[in-house]
Amino acid sequence: MTKEPNRLPTTEIDRFPCPNCSKKVLFDPIQSGKELSCPHCWEKFQMPATELGLLIQIRDDTAKMCFWIQQLFWLAFFLLIIGLFISFILFVVVDRLF
Ligand SMILES: [Zn+2]
Secondary structure (H helix, E strand, O other): OOOOOOEOOOOOOOEEEOOOOOOEEEOOHHHOOOEEEOOOOOOEEEOOEOHHHHHHHHHHHHHHHHHHHHHHHHHHHHHHHHHHHHHHHHHHHHHHHO
16 A cells, blocks of 8 residues: 555445546456556556455455464564573583583
């Protein structure tokens, strides 16, 4: 969500008229606010952002964020295990030395 495209108040649009050839283009909410080529004239244009599209984007962003939080959690867990292992080894070594 870098730039704010002109949003439409409607939540669902089936077909969107191409700004170049005015032919109807099948609208997928996933493509909301994204640039795509018209299947009729191949001219590139930006799909309007819809509330549904924004929701899908937010859902995807949240899913991505959750993925990285999960990765960080596993990294922290891994480091904790390594830390415990190292301290255990040190404990054993120090115990043998003295
Ligand atoms: Zn077109």
